[in-house]
Amino acid sequence: xxxxxxxxxxxxxxxxxxxxxxxxxxxxxxxxxxxxxxxxxxxxxxxxxxxxxxxxxxxxxxxxxxxxxxxxxxxxxxxxxxxxxxxxxxxxxxxxxxxxxxxxxxxxxxxxxxxxxxxxxxxxxxxxxxxxxxxxxxxxxxxxxxxxxxxxxxxxxxxxxxxxxxxxxxxxxxxxxxxxxxxxxxxxxxxxxxxxxxxxxxxxxxxxxxxxxxxxxxxxxxxxxxxxxxxxxxxxxxxxxxxxxxxxxxxxxxxxxxxxxxxxxxxxxxxxxxxxxxxxxxxxxxxxxxxxxxxxxxxxxx
Amino acid sequence: xxxxxxxxxxxxxxxxxxxxxxxxxxxxxxxxxxxxxxxxxxxxxxxxxxxxxxxxxxxxxxxxxxxxxxxxxxxxxxxxxxxxxxxxxxxxxxxxxxxxxxxxxxxxxxxxxxxxxxxxxxxxxxxxxxxxxxxxxxxxxxxxxxxxxxxxxxxxxxxxxxxxxxxxxxxxxxxxxxxxxxxxxxxxxxxxxxxxxxxxxxxxxxxxxxxxxxxxxxxxxxxxxxxxxxxxxxxxxxxxxxxxxxxxxxxxxxxxxxxxxxxxxxxxxxxxxxxxxxxxxxxxxxxxxxxxxxxxxxxxxx
Numbered sequence: 001x002x003x004x005x006x007x008x009x010x011x012x013x014x015x016x017x018x019x020x021x022x023x024x025x026x027x028x029x030x031x032x033x034x035x036x037x038x039x040x041x042x043x044x045x046x047x048x049x050x051x052x053x054x055x056x057x058x059x060x061x062x063x064x065x066x067x068x069x070x071x072x073x074x075x076x077x078x079x080x081x082x083x084x085x086x087x088x089x090x091x092x093x094x095x096x097x098x099x100x101x102x103x104x105x106x107x108x109x110x111x112x113x114x115x116x117x118x119x120x121x122x123x124x125x126x127x128x129x130x131x132x133x134x135x136x137x138x139x140x141x142x143x144x145x146x147x148x149x150x151x152x153x154x155x156x157x158x159x160x161x162x163x164x165x166x167x168x169x170x171x172x173x174x175x176x177x178x179x180x181x182x183x184x185x186x187x188x189x190x191x192x193x194x195x196x197x198x199x200x201x202x203x204x205x206x207x208x209x210x211x212x213x214x215x216x217x218x219x220x221x222x223x224x225x226x227x228x229x230x231x232x233x234x235x236x237x238x239x240x241x242x243x244x245x246x247x248x249x250x251x252x253x254x255x256x257x258x259x260x261x262x263x264x265x266x267x268x269x270x271x272x273x274x275x276x277x278x279x280x281x282x283x284x285x286x287x288x289x290x291x292x293x294x295x296x297x298x299x300x301x302x
Numbered sequence: 303x304x305x306x307x308x309x310x311x312x313x314x315x316x317x318x319x320x321x322x323x324x325x326x327x328x329x330x331x332x333x334x335x336x337x338x339x340x341x342x343x344x345x346x347x348x349x350x351x352x353x354x355x356x357x358x359x360x361x362x363x364x365x366x367x368x369x370x371x372x373x374x375x376x377x378x379x380x381x382x383x384x385x386x387x388x389x390x391x392x393x394x395x396x397x398x399x400x401x402x403x404x405x406x407x408x409x410x411x412x413x414x415x416x417x418x419x420x421x422x423x424x425x426x427x428x429x430x431x432x433x434x435x436x437x438x439x440x441x442x443x444x445x446x447x448x449x450x451x452x453x454x455x456x457x458x459x460x461x462x463x464x465x466x467x468x469x470x471x472x473x474x475x476x477x478x479x480x481x482x483x484x485x486x487x488x489x490x491x492x493x494x495x496x497x498x499x500x501x502x503x504x505x506x507x508x509x510x511x512x513x514x515x516x517x518x519x520x521x522x523x524x525x526x527x528x529x530x531x532x533x534x535x536x537x538x539x540x541x542x543x544x545x546x547x548x549x550x551x552x553x554x555x556x557x558x559x560x561x562x563x564x565x566x567x568x569x570x571x572x573x574x575x576x577x578x579x580x581x582x583x584x585x586x587x588x589x590x591x592x593x594x595x596x597x598x599x600x601x602x603x604x
Contacts, residue, residue, distance in 0.1 A: 012377040013340070015347050037373045038315070038340050045317050061405040063376040067369075071339045074365040075314040092405040099401060103363040103394040105444050142407050 001026050001203040001301045006042035008267035008293040010232050013037050018295045019064035027130040032056045033207050039068035040075050051083050058089030060144035070100050077108045084111040090143045091116040122220050136220050138211035140245045151202035163195040209268045213251040218259045226301055227261040230268035231279050249279040253286035267293035303328050303505040303603045308344035310569035310595040312534050315339050320597045321366035329432040334358045335509050341370035342377050353385050360391030362446035372402045379410045386413040392445045393418040424522050438522050440513035442547045453504035465497040511570045515553040520561045528603055529563040532570035533581050551581040555588035569595035
């Protein structure tokens with residue numbers, strides 16, 4: 001599981017501060033999460049192949065999270081993309097994109113699917129044989145969702161040597177990987193765990209931005225390996241966080257602690273502060289495993 | 303008259319190639335012409351005060367000319383702008399912007415006026431005591447206009463010494479500046495030109511992008527000091543220019559020559575070529591005063 005932060009600042013893009021966009025690499029997928037203005041340039045800068053992005057998840061329709069979307073869709077067309085593209089985001093997103101395509105008289109040459117969200121409950125919105133994606137209902141000034149990305153448990157690892165010693169016919173190896181006990185050539189039942197090893201622990205990542213401090217997300221994100229939780233403000237501006245429906249670093253840490261997550265990743269910083277280290281310092285008073293997202297930073301959570 | 307090129311490449315923004323946006327400073331106005339994605343960041347980079355921009359002219363609704371507009375409007379709001387903002391552009395531009403504001407539930411705290419264009423004839427769309435702006439109907443894949451910015455002739459310069467020697471009462475100085483002959487204290491008519499000097503020659507700038515080679519614009523831009531004319535392609539790709547309704551550098555030069563302009567400024571280059579110097583070389587075979595626009599380049603046409 002690899003996460004590339006393309007942008008992690010709030011409000012408006014500046015020369016040295018990109019607005020929200022990140023790429024999560026999970027099981028051969030490249031999931032683009034949010035798409036602030038200029039995201040396509042950051043994707044190029046990081047040499048991320050446009051064609052590998054097949055799913056884009058937009059948290060909410062504030063500009064710093066989606067003003068780069070229509071440009072990206074449009075660039076995909078110019079580059080004669082053929083791969084399907086799926087967009088997940090609040091209702092209205094389809095109208096914005098298609099209106100601009102209509103006015104520009106430029107339609108995509110690839111299949112573009114919109115999955116518009118309206119539910120206030122967590123929903124499974126994507127699934128294949130290896131990964132599931134759920135929404136995380138957030139509370140912000142407009143309808144907003146976080147996203148939970150979960151690897152499915154993989155097959156058990158076969159201990160080939162042990163299986164052969166146990167005189168199991170090769171034809172049963174697939175069943176073994178799937179966790180079943182099997183009969184060997186001598187008619188004995190071989191317990192699965194004696195010839196297989198546990199699979200790699202499946203990874204999970206939760207993206208929560210933008211949101212006010214909201215404890216109801218805790219059961220949804222319980223035990224995730226990595227939680228990205230917005231921390232627009234420091235403690236001294238908690239009143240602003242409440243007013244604008246954002247969170248402080250301490251509040252993000254409280255959520256991380258309650259949900260027993262592995263690592264808390266902070267982001268969506270207001271640019272009013274001298275240093276983003278202050279966010280880490282405050283969060284660490286509540287929760288010990290805190291990392292700072294930073295434009296251009298790449299995290300390998302393996 | 304000062305022109306700052308924020309971006310001058312076609313199609314899609316890249317790390318080193320911004321799409322179209324430029325700022326024309328004319329008689330205390332800061333006119334923003336086109337607004338590709340990322341324009342707000344380029345404005346910051348050039349330390350152009352956001353509040354000084356009161357008029358934005360959008361040529362057409364292709365993304366590389368206007369995907370930065372809604373972000374800019376939105377940033378103006380976050381910065382608690384108070385100055386009025388006027389947007390000129392093709393019909394549809396208001397719907398795009400207001401839809402996105404509605405979905406984000408964020409309205410401007412300043413007055414935002416849309417001036418939607420539909421005419422296929424040149425129109426006067428802005429005028430004050432010093433400047434006029436006209437549309438230049440272009441021909442592209444979608445409805446498009448260039449813009450002609452013209453300083454009005456200023457007042458004549460008073461030769462105070464000569465006026466006093468001619469025994470003219472100060473009360474008449476204003477009339478002299480306006481070009482009238484006046485009567486002196488001795489009852490004689492004093493010809494205006496004997497006590498005044500010609501005003502500075504008014505400047506003019508024509509922006510023409512995107513367009514196929516179109517001779518009907520020549521009378522509109524006749525004699526302008528500076529003509530920015532798109533040159534997406536080189537001669538060898540003239541067939542592509544025709545097909546995509548763009549121009550070659552040579553075609554831009556032909557227009558410049560026919561219209562007797564002072565300087566031809568090329569731009570809207572395709573990124574397929576090794577060097578933009580090739581555009582200049584080709585244009586110079588037809589017209590001698592050619593300059594290349596380049597991202598970040600500032601031209602003082604005084």
